[in-house]
Amino acid sequence: xxxxxNHLHMLAAIIDAGGLSEGAVVLNKSQPSVSxxxxxxxxxxxxxxxxxxxxxxxxxxxxxxxxEQGRIVGHASAAAQTAVxxxxxxxxGTARVAGTPIFMDGVISNMMAAFQTAYPDVAIHQSYxxxxxxxxxxxxxxxxxxxxxxxxNEVPPHLNFRPIMRGxxxxxxxxxxxxxxxxxxxxxxxxxxxWIAPPAGSPLYTDLKTALESxxxxxxxxxxxxxxxASIISVMAGSDALTVLPYSVVFMQRTAKTITALPIKLLHxxxxxxxxxxxxxxxxxxxxxxxxxxxTEFKGLADxxxxxxxxxxxxx
Amino acid sequence: xxxxxNHLHMLAAIIDAGGLSEGAVVLNKSQPSVSxxxxxxxxxxxxxxxxxxxxxxxxxxxxxxxxEQGRIVGHASAAAQTAVxxxxxxxxGTARVAGTPIFMDGVISNMMAAFQTAYPDVAIHQSYxxxxxxxxxxxxxxxxxxxxxxxxNEVPPHLNFRPIMRGxxxxxxxxxxxxxxxxxxxxxxxxxxxWIAPPAGSPLYTDLKTALESxxxxxxxxxxxxxxxASIISVMAGSDALTVLPYSVVFMQRTAKTITALPIKLLHxxxxxxxxxxxxxxxxxxxxxxxxxxxTEFKGLADxxxxxxxxxxxxx
DNA sequence: AATCTTCATACCGTCAGGTTATATTGATTG
DNA sequence: CAATCAATATAACCTGACGGTATGAAGATT
Numbered sequence: 001x002x003x004x005x006n007h008l009h010m011l012a013a014i015i016d017a018g019g020l021s022e023g024a025v026v027l028n029k030s031q032p033s034v035s036x037x038x039x040x041x042x043x044x045x046x047x048x049x050x051x052x053x054x055x056x057x058x059x060x061x062x063x064x065x066x067x068e069q070g071r072i073v074g075h076a077s078a079a080a081q082t083a084v085x086x087x088x089x090x091x092x093g094t095a096r097v098a099g100t101p102i103f104m105d106g107v108i109s110n111m112m113a114a115f116q117t118a119y120p121d122v123a124i125h126q127s128y129x130x131x132x133x134x135x136x137x138x139x140x141x142x143x144x145x146x147x148x149x150x151x152x153n154e155v156p157p158h159l160n161f162r163p164i165m166r167g168x169x170x171x172x173x174x175x176x177x178x179x180x181x182x183x184x185x186x187x188x189x190x191x192x193x194x195w196i197a198p199p200a201g202s203p204l205y206t207d208l209k210t211a212l213e214s215x216x217x218x219x220x221x222x223x224x225x226x227x228x229x230a231s232i233i234s235v236m237a238g239s240d241a242l243t244v245l246p247y248s249v250v251f252m253q254r255t256a257k258t259i260t261a262l263p264i265k266l267l268h269x270x271x272x273x274x275x276x277x278x279x280x281x282x283x284x285x286x287x288x289x290x291x292x293x294x295x296t297e298f299k300g301l302a303d304x305x306x307x308x309x310x311x312x313x314x315x316x
Numbered sequence: 317x318x319x320x321x322n323h324l325h326m327l328a329a330i331i332d333a334g335g336l337s338e339g340a341v342v343l344n345k346s347q348p349s350v351s352x353x354x355x356x357x358x359x360x361x362x363x364x365x366x367x368x369x370x371x372x373x374x375x376x377x378x379x380x381x382x383x384e385q386g387r388i389v390g391h392a393s394a395a396a397q398t399a400v401x402x403x404x405x406x407x408x409g410t411a412r413v414a415g416t417p418i419f420m421d422g423v424i425s426n427m428m429a430a431f432q433t434a435y436p437d438v439a440i441h442q443s444y445x446x447x448x449x450x451x452x453x454x455x456x457x458x459x460x461x462x463x464x465x466x467x468x469n470e471v472p473p474h475l476n477f478r479p480i481m482r483g484x485x486x487x488x489x490x491x492x493x494x495x496x497x498x499x500x501x502x503x504x505x506x507x508x509x510x511w512i513a514p515p516a517g518s519p520l521y522t523d524l525k526t527a528l529e530s531x532x533x534x535x536x537x538x539x540x541x542x543x544x545x546a547s548i549i550s551v552m553a554g555s556d557a558l559t560v561l562p563y564s565v566v567f568m569q570r571t572a573k574t575i576t577a578l579p580i581k582l583l584h585x586x587x588x589x590x591x592x593x594x595x596x597x598x599x600x601x602x603x604x605x606x607x608x609x610x611x612t613e614f615k616g617l618a619d620x621x622x623x624x625x626x627x628x629x630x631x632x
Numbered sequence: 633a634a635t636c637t638t639c640a641t642a643c644c645g646t647c648a649g650g651t652t653a654t655a656t657t658g659a660t661t662g
Numbered sequence: 663c664a665a666t667c668a669a670t671a672t673a674a675c676c677t678g679a680c681g682g683t684a685t686g687a688a689g690a691t692t
Binding site for chain 4: 634635637639643644647648651659
């Protein structure tokens with residue numbers, strides 16, 4: 001007959017509480033219940049667990065050693081309990097999140113930092129990808145959440161899309177760039193400089209083309225391509241190159257002063273930055289937490305961007 | 317709702333076995349049983365424990381952390397199991413044993429050493445006392461077993477007495493003693509030497525007196541009294557004093573060659589060395605083991621003493 | 633598509649363990 | 663030492679968690 005961990009725990013509770021009745025209170029049970037359980041256990045073990053007929057209840061030697069294990073069981077049980085609670089409140093667990101490189105590096109990474117200080121027990125697994133891949137990964141279940149610009153009518157089936165920010169691109173350059181000081185920039189000015197292009201397959205690359213076409217630039221020289229945000233910033237800092245970036249990315253760099261936007265209006269792309277997740281796959285609490293966190297963060301970001309925009313307008 | 321340690325253990329078993337069916341085998345249960353248990357647990361926790369519709373059964377993150385605790389529970393349970401088995405076979409536990417000082421030091425201690433090498437997990441609590449005290453201690457339940465010379469008709473009530481060795485006293489002295497070389501010793505020889513007396517209250521003290529009276533010595537000089545066996549041996553080694561000791565005690569010192577017995581026959585006391593324990597207090601397995609061990613040891617000892625006796629006789 | 637393996641569901645019986653009420657029994661005290 | 667108190671044991675009853683077998687459903691494999 002195998003021994004029941006619950007019984008071990010019960011013994012520990014009785015001993016630590018100092019009596020059957022007190023132990024029963026600790027265990028949220030009635031006194032007769034634990035009394036009978038002890039009696040049955042004694043019978044099964046074939047030896048006494050508490051000395052018979054001694055009123056300050058005295059545990060047997062065997063009982064003591066069993067209670068020792070019982071305390072271990074109790075700890076494990078309590079640990080499991082708190083683990084479940086943390087988990088179900090989304091305060092522990094893992095969130096696997098992927099997104100387009102520039103956004104992840106330029107915007108989301110900062111939010112993830114904030115999230116991790118708020119929820120240190122939630123592990124984040126980050127990866128990169130564009131819409132097609134992200135959709136696949138969500139479908140297979142390799143990631144929980146994708147962050148990606150999407151045109152509302154091309155949302156893949158079975159995926160839920162929640163927009164969080166209007167797409168808005170700007171022409172970006174280093175603060176040291178000759179054009180950065182000018183209050184107004186003309187097309188002829190721009191034409192002289194080389195361009196940094198995002199990776200060929202990325203949406204930003206098509207954005208770059210359509211944006212430049214929209215302001216009449218059809219022929220442009222690409223001097224650097226394929227790098228992620230850190231490379232792009234470095235290259236811009238050391239050259240006169242220009243590039244097209246989401247304004248939010250530029251905005252997030254405002255304190256670091258590594259990028260500025262030129263005062264030229266580009267055509268908005270149809271796409272909108274948003275969160276994607278699988279519809280019929282229930283979201284884990286930690287992921288939900290992260291999602292909510294991102295939403296409020298983006299709301300704050302949008303507000304700050306608006307403010308700054310108004311300021312900029314007011315200054316002119 | 318509190319979490320059940322059994323469930324934690326079950327999760328660990330399932331994961332470690334690599335499937336519900338395999339886990340069920342490990343747990344000695346049917347597959348549907350564990351399947352249902354898992355389902356109920358999932359419902360109570362409000363989150364999945366195994367990913368739905370994946371055939372190489374994949375545990376959830378939460379399930380993994382719970383299983384971790386489950387393994388701890390499993391270990392504790394197994395430890396308890398072996399503890400119970402060891403205990404009930406008398407291979408672990410405590411035996412509280414008391415007895416008359418000279419016997420304990422001179423005979424029992426050697427046997428306890430042998431016992432502890434055979435049963436290293438049985439702790440022995442030794443104490444000293446004479447019959448009255450021993451009886452009290454047994455009655456109160458402070459000791460499990462007493463080893464003591466008892467005259468068969470003065471066995472205290474409620475106590476069981478099992479004789480293990482005939483009482484037989486001898487006159488003892490150091491091997492370096494002038495009388496030790498003599499093949500026959502006369503009373504006049506003895507009269508010249510001082511005596512080491514056991515503690516005044518001890519049975520051995522009365523033995524000393526009656527023994528000496530039995531051989532006609534009424535007036536004797538006591539040069540040292542009150543010491544336990546180690547002291548007596550030391551004093552004898554450094555002096556010409558004599559004393560009366562149980563032959564078994566002298567016998568046990570044969571290899572150490574610290575004491576010899578003089579070839580003088582003393583009157584046997586009525587008492588018989590034996591084991592005492594409480595009648596209606598069930599004996600713990602470890603105590604029983606120790607009791608059995610003592611019995612066989614004493615049997616062996618008695619045989620060896622007989623042999624030696626025959627040898628000694630043969631030599632003359 | 634067919635088959636195989638494994639998990640889920642249905643249904644039923646049993647017993648550990650929950651409850652309340654009450655008896656027993658060490659311990660305590662005047 | 664009787665009386666009293668407090669704690670444990672017992673009785674009687676009931677519920678539901680969990681055990682089993684039989685069978686359906688669904689991934690995985692060929």
